Amino acid sequence: MEPSELRRAVEAGRATASESGLRVDDAVVVHNSDRVALRLAPCDVLARVAPSGHLADSEFEVAVAGRLADVDAPVAGLDPRVDPRVHVRDGFAISLWTYYEPVESPIAPADYADVLLRHHAALRRIALQAPHVTDRVAAALREVNDREKSPELPDSDRQLLSGTLSGLGVAIGVEDARDQLLHGEAHPGNVLNTTRGPLFVDLATCCRGPVEFDLAHAPEEVGTHYAGADHGLIDRCRALNWAMFSAWRWRRDDHMPDRDSWRVEGLHRVRAALDRCGLG
Template sequence: MEPAELRRAVEAGRETVSELSLRVDDVIVIHNSDRVALRLVPCDVLARVAPSGHRAESEFEVEVARCLAEVGAPVAELEPRVEPRVHVRDAFAISLWTYYEPVGPEIAPADYADVFLRHHAALRQIDLDAPHFTDRVASALREVNDREHSPELPDSDRGLLSDTLSGLSAAVSLERAGDQLLHGEPHPGNLLNTWRGPLFVDLATCCRGPVEFDLAHAPEEVAKHYPGADHDLIHRCRALNWAMFSAWRWRRDDQMPDRGHWRVEGLNRVRAALDRIGPG
């Protein structure tokens, strides 16, 4: 968020939590992108604040978290001292979560795979109306193919992303028999090492698809510890994930920090992933 919008988001988070009779002396910005994560102290609440246009996405995330908590999934929990819902204030949608202080070293590949197995098992126990991953691919493809939405994307790179998104989406989704609910974006930034063990966060990306789509977001060593994983499918999904990532970075209104770097790096990752797959 731009500085003026960020100030409003911080104040909206502060006022929302204060009105719920939780003490707020200070607000720390943990993450700032198209939505922000705020740590409020000393009550130690994590507020996720998004523009109100993302209210439906925030409400979906709260519902996913509520359902997964009931089956003991390894996910960050909603703030237990308040009602589990999305609050709206000053054109922002605000959800409230337990804050977890990061602990310990980097999560080892075997432990990463173990938390994946437990999370996927929990996801199979709940019933949610979630989109298929191909719906997200289609959304990214629309951004790439619409020059008004991505005016700075060079034509050659536009063709690369368009072909990759359309071709790999079709290839990966040919067989849906093994599809299930997924996290959607379980990269290392969305897996926290906490006193409770590794916990997944950012649950709004929950979708349906093969488990390999999730595994493709993790470091490559992780899949070696996940029984039954299709490694060729993981390679295709990794190329597809980087193509989607790149599509978002070239949106005119993208607000990811250091966007210029990630525009270039994303395209480089797409090419490297495609080279690994090989012709066809």
Template sequence: MEAGELRRAIEAGRAAASESGLQINDVVVIHNSDRVALRLVPCDVLARVAPSGYLADSEFEVEVAHRLAAVDAPVAELDPRVAPRVHVRDAFAISFWTYYEPVGSQIAPADYADALMRHHAALRQIDLGAPHVSDRVAVALSKVNDPEQSPELPDADRRFLSDTLGGLSAALTVDRADDQLLHGEPHPGNLLNTRRGPLFVDLATCCRGPIEFDLAHAPDEVGQHCPGADHDLIHRCRALNWAMFSAWRWRRDDRMPDREHWRAVGLNQVRTALDRCGLG
């Protein structure tokens, strides 16, 4: 979020927390993107604040967290002092989570893989309606193919992203026999190293697809610790992930700070990933 919207998001999070009976003397911005994560002190709660257009996503995330907590998944939990729901205030959707003090050491690839496999096992235990990966790609493709929704996307890059999204998505719909519920975006920024061990956050991206789609978000070495993973598919999914990331950055209403930088990074990463799997 840009500075003005960020200030309003902070005030909305503070006000909703106070109304829920939490004590707040200070607010620390932990992460700022199209949504923000705020540490509220001294109550030590993490508030996730999103524009009201993300209300459905926020409600879905709370539902996923509630169900996964019941099967001991390695995920961050909702704060037990606040009702497990999304609070709406001043055009923002706000949810309250347990704050986990980070542990300084880096998560080793084997531990990362273990956490992801345990997360996948937990996801297999819950019954949840979630979109398929290809449905998420279709949304990204609709933004790319509509100049009104992505007016600053150059024509050559529009064709490039459209062909990449369409071609790689088609490959994921050929055989869905091994598809299951996934985290959706288990990249290093969404895996906390805590005293409880590695815990996944940002559960609103939960979707259905092959486990390789999740592995494509993790560092390369993680896949080496997952027996049976299709490494060619991981590489293709990595290119697909970057193509979707790029599609979001070119949206007219994208709120990510410094998006001009990330637009260039995204397109370069798509080309690098396509070269790596021989599709450049």
């Protein structure tokens, strides 16, 4: 968020927690992109604050968290002292979560695979309507194919992304026998190492598809520790993931920090992943 919007988001998060009966003397920005994560003290709450246009996503995330808490999934939970819902204030959607003190050591690949296996097992135990991976691919493809939405995307790169999204999207879609609920973006930024062990955060990306789609977001070594994984499918999903990532970065209204650098890096990663699949 831009500084002026960020200030409003911080104040909305503070006020929401205070009105919920929690003591808030300080707020520290933990993460800032299209949504903001705030650590509120001394109540030790993580407030997730999004523009109200993301209200449906925030409500979906809270619903996912509630169902996963019932099956003891390895995920960050909502703060138990307040109602498990999304608050709307000053143009923002705010949800209040338990704050977990992070452990600075990295998560070993075997431990990463173990927590992902346990998370997938928990996801198989809940009933939830969620979009398919191919729905997200289709949304990215629309951005790429609409020159008004991605006016700065060079024609050769537009062709690369369009072909990758359409071709691999269809290929992943025919793997429906392997489909189940997924985290959706199980990359290291969404796995918090805590004193309670690794926990997944950012649950709004939950979708349906093959487990290899989640594995493609994780470091490559993780797949070797995940029993039964199709490594060829992981490679194809990795190319697809980078193509979607690149599609979002080339949107005219994308606000990711260092966007220009990630535009270049994203296209490089797409080509490298396609080469690895023999599709370059």
